[in-house]
Each structure stands twice: as structure tokens, then as C-alpha cells.
Amino acid sequence: MSQKFDLSPHYGFIAVLVASVLWGTTGTAASFAPNLSPLAIGALAMGGGGLLQALLARKKIANHLQDIPKNKGILLLGALSVAIYPLAFYSSMHLAGITIGTVVSIGTAPLFTALLERIFDQKQLSKRWFLSCFFGIFGVLLLSLGESHATTHLQQSTDQKVLGIILGLVAGLTYSLYSWAAKRLIDRGVEAKASIGLIFGSGAMLLLPTAFYTGTNLFDEAVNIYVVGYMMLIPMFLGYLLFGYGLKTVPASRAVTLTLFEPFMAAVFAMLIVGEQLDGLGWLGMGFIFVCLTILFKEGRQPEIAHTVVST
Numbered sequence: 001m002s003q004k005f006d007l008s009p010h011y012g013f014i015a016v017l018v019a020s021v022l023w024g025t026t027g028t029a030a031s032f033a034p035n036l037s038p039l040a041i042g043a044l045a046m047g048g049g050g051l052l053q054a055l056l057a058r059k060k061i062a063n064h065l066q067d068i069p070k071n072k073g074i075l076l077l078g079a080l081s082v083a084i085y086p087l088a089f090y091s092s093m094h095l096a097g098i099t100i101g102t103v104v105s106i107g108t109a110p111l112f113t114a115l116l117e118r119i120f121d122q123k124q125l126s127k128r129w130f131l132s133c134f135f136g137i138f139g140v141l142l143l144s145l146g147e148s149h150a151t152t153h154l155q156q157s158t159d160q161k162v163l164g165i166i167l168g169l170v171a172g173l174t175y176s177l178y179s180w181a182a183k184r185l186i187d188r189g190v191e192a193k194a195s196i197g198l199i200f201g202s203g204a205m206l207l208l209p210t211a212f213y214t215g216t217n218l219f220d221e222a223v224n225i226y227v228v229g230y231m232m233l234i235p236m237f238l239g240y241l242l243f244g245y246g247l248k249t250v251p252a253s254r255a256v257t258l259t260l261f262e263p264f265m266a267a268v269f270a271m272l273i274v275g276e277q278l279d280g281l282g283w284l285g286m287g288f289i290f291v292c293l294t295i296l297f298k299e300g301r302q303p304e305i306a307h308t309v310v311s312t
Helices: 009-023 026-030 038-056 058-063 069-096 098-120 127-150 158-187 192-214 222-246 252-258 261-274 280-300
Strands: none
Touching (some): 009 222, 009 252, 009 261, 026 038, 026 222, 026 261, 038 058, 038 069, 038 222, 058 192, 069 098, 069 192, 098 127, 098 158, 098 261, 127 252, 127 261, 158 192, 158 252, 222 252, 261 280
16 A cells, blocks of 8 residues: 655755755865876765765665565666766866866766756756756856866866866766766656665666776875765765755756856865865856755745655
8 A cells, every 4th residue: 555745845956956055076086196096086975975875875765665666767867977976077078178167077967967858858948947057057157257267277178178078967967867867766666765876876786897997006105095085975975865865856957057056165175175166157047046045945935746655
């Protein structure tokens, strides 16, 4: 027998927002291990975090083993996306620069997610969402320009930047794909922890072997272990745990748009800890991101069809 529980969207909103804050610390954390390959950091952090997600959700996963065959296509898509995302994301930052790589990867994800929901789920996107997405993406763009003008960056070649931008688009697409896949599993009755555990655990099995080739100097310095350990446990494990909880009540398009708060927090941490600075454009961008979040929060307060959790 099934029961329905009306889960408040406010808790989901806050959970995704806190996850974005945690993810915003990754760039600053990685700066403490400059000699470790960004590919290794991505593979170890997300791969290790994925395994922890699977271990934490092992009992929930066991309860949904019968759901795997009928959802194997979605699960495979999510796992492949989890494996590709960090490699594309960190490579994009390495080739095009941290600012451009982050803006392209995070800024395009809401658009990709909205298209996925529109094409596969036939979900109508509200005018509020389009307005919030505009403010969010424009805010991230201004934030990146403000950071670029206020700090000194190494000059990459044009070819490197183009390749970095392409990889950023790949990162944005794969980010939206595994978010959409997780939400799809949840909507099909698979519990949030089981959905995240299955997708990230499977993705980790594909991702971790790459660390053997990219992280050969992992143990050369103790700081490398600290950085990878922090990123594995806090942003990747706890962050995605909160993100999965948020997907219970927040549509994937809105959840991914909320993660535009990540580059905002990344800039804040970079200023406070690394010593980077913002000019007027950067501060204006921060203001636009706050407008984006305000619009999304107000939209979450509008009457809508309640999401449910089915239990036997």
C-alpha cells in the first residue's frame, strides 16, 4: 500500500543552495595542490565521493534492485555523465582558464536541463524560470568578466581556449544529464538516496581507473591527500547528498539553475582566501545572481503539483 507525503519545496531549495556553497569551495581547495593534475583531482574527488554515496545508500539500493532492469538506460546515461563531467570540467578550466571554464560549464547547464525536461518530460517552463535563468547566466557572465579584469591570468592560445570552451559545453551537458537522470529515477519511484547512489556509484567505477594515469604524484606531498580528501568528503559526498535530497521536491531545471550560486561562492572564497579581487562588473554580477535566486524562491512558493514519495 502506498502513502503520499507532501514535501515542502523550501527544504529542497535550501538543500540545493547549501550544496552550491560547498561546490563553490572546490576551486579554492584545489589551489592548495597546484602540482596535482586537475584531472586527478576531478577523478579522485568525484569518483571517491560516488563510491561513498553508493555505500551510504546500499540498503536503499538493495530495496530497489528490481527497478534497475527497467531503468537501465537512464542509469547508464547517468553513470556515463558522472564519469565524463569532472574530466571535461577540470580540463575546460585548465585549457580556457578557471573563469571561462566555470562560466561555460555551470552557466549552460540550466539551459541543457530545461531542454531535456521539455523534450523528454513535456514539462512547460514558466516565465519566472526564463527570467531567473536570464538573470543567473548574465550574472555569472558579469562575475567572470569582473574577476578576469581584476586578477592576472595566464594567456592561453586561441586553440586552447576554443577546445576549453567545447569541453565546458560537454561538462554543462553531462551535468544536466546526470541531474535529469537522477530526477527521472526519483519520479519513477526510486528513493533519492538509491537514485544518487546508483548513478554516482556506477559512474565512480568508470571514473576512478583514470586516476591511475593522472594521479601518479598523489602521494608526493601530504597537502595533495588533504585536498583530495576534503573534496571527496565535503563538496562531492555531502554536496551531492544534499543535491539528491533537493531533487525530491525541486524540478531538475530549477535545481540546476540554483547551482548558478556556485560561481558566486567560488568568487567569494577566492577573494577571502586566495586573495583575488572583483571590479564593478563582478559585484554587479553578484547582484544579478541574487535576483535569480529571489525569483526562483518566489516561484517555489507558488501552488504546484506536490511531488510524492511512495513507500510500501
